Amino acid sequence: MTEPAEPAVRPPDPAEPLREASAPREPRPILERIGLAAVAALLAILFGGVAAASWIGGEPFLTVMGGVGCLMTAWVGLITLVRG
16 A cells, blocks of 8 residues: 655644744835725724614613714724725
């Protein structure tokens, strides 16, 4: 019988330290950050609309979920704009 061939890709060794990225991270261009923040603002408005509509409709769980989605999306959009 023949021996099985070595696998083409060797699985990572957990004892081996992780390699750092070769180049430092560069911030996104300001135009890209503004665009991403605008998309986040639009989605935050939509989540806020869901929260308001569900509040009027008497659905407290959906209200909380929509409100949390609105706040989290707005937070990420603001971080994207400020930090890059």
